[in-house]
Amino acid sequence: MSSFTSSPYPKSESLKEILVSSMASGVSVYLFLIIFQPFGTQNFNHPYKLLLLFPYCVIFGTAFLIVNIFTYRFTNWSIGAELLKIIIILFLGSVFSYFYNSLFLSHVELSFENYFYMLLYSLALGIPISVIYILSRYIYLKSMHENIARNISQQLSGNPLSIQPKALKISTGNAELIIHENDFLYAQSMENYCTFYLLENDILKKHIIRISLTGALQQIETTSIKRCHRSYIVNLRKVKIIKGNAQGYKLVIPGTDFEIPVSRTFIPAIIPQLQQINN
Template sequence: MLSFTPYPKSQSIKEILFSSLAAGILVYLFLIIFQPFGTESFHHPYKYLILFPYTIIFGSSFFASDLCTSRFKNWNIISELLKILLILFLGSTLSYFYNSLFISHVALSFENYCYMFLYSLSVGIPISAIYILSRYIYLNSHKDIPQNNTLEQIETSEHSINTILRISANNTVLTIAENDLLCVQSMENYCTLYYLESNTVKKIWLRISLSNILTQIQTQKIKRCHRSYIINIGKVKNIKGNAQGYKLFLPEIDFEIPVSRSFISIIIPELQHLRT
């Protein structure tokens, strides 16, 4: 669904400042090139200088909004669109006061503000579309998690509780400590469990569906990451990729575990939390 489509957020002040400045400059270029809404009939020796503050107004609106929303979690495309609407509202309000008090010198009125808001929408919507698309492409290719980044392994202290997982499949009952489970791989009607026993990797085949086994073993660390995999995120050592596809690596096993796009918003924040 559109509302659950993840939209990347930037934690870089430099990137936020640059993208906000670019959005403000686009507004200025739109005004001086196309000269909409009576701008063409506005004659003044310093016309282009008078129009320049709109760059600052909208650039500041983008910067303030991006800076605030960078603190939110589970950001998606609907959240981004609502943020853009807030930016246009803020930009139109500041533009209205600037135009009324310093350019037109007219009395303030709600009707005039509505016109300014509509003008801001007309200019802002195409620019916002460019802004959203270009940032999506850029941030996806410059994720905060670099390729082959080593995650800090969280060791279990002697005072912590090692949860015991009990798995029942047909006539088989398997008991595994949570910290010993590595991953579960599904193959048709069977699942292969990879786990540690005396620091040696063991695996066992069970006739059980992945969804069934997940209901028995899911914990804060044991989560589904793909339609064919369950992962113990506490055992993940390396991660690479971006929002188009992540791969998880466990030092105990010799294959990579994919993360489906639908599970990225669940798995990746948990891995980031383990690093902090």
């Protein structure tokens, strides 16, 4: 069970994605309440019933937004982390919902016992739906990415590594690096520095230069050298194995022991490019 909960799981990669998913989460809660009317909602009679239920949309959408912004920078996201995130969202949403329901709808005395019932309602409503969604999304994405990765890897294994030599020049205010496209493997960004990895005579070498990844890409981007992640640039012609999981893809280059991640935002550009370059 622990190995399953530690399985990679995709998370929001941009603030725009978080905002859209938060709005969708809130709307989903609202639609569920007005369509199925659970937990006595059907007995709540009021001429403005639909309007009075709408704040639950705002409440759970806001809870989703707060927790996702807090976890935005976390790495190595897993199913277990996603489930824990959902529980925290439901807990936070239940707190806001309890005060709204007690102060504006039911007008009942605030008490821990009444809140406990609200918490149970939130968990009973949210956990089953969330678990079904998380597991179905995990199975679908994992299967799709693994199949695509397997097919591309079969194509990559039969193609030569070499390309027409081309000099790549990387210049900063006080440093300059000239490398050949045949030797370049990938670059990794670390704050204000970039580490460039080269393979010369089967020996892995690296050079560190004070430059942003965007600045480096502007100088060395070609048809095969592309950005695949907010922290990585890769030479697609050097990729010989591609691995897929629920989060997306990882690229493997011979001569290195590191798997280069591909962000979901770059998948639509990188995967077709890999297929085109190696065909």
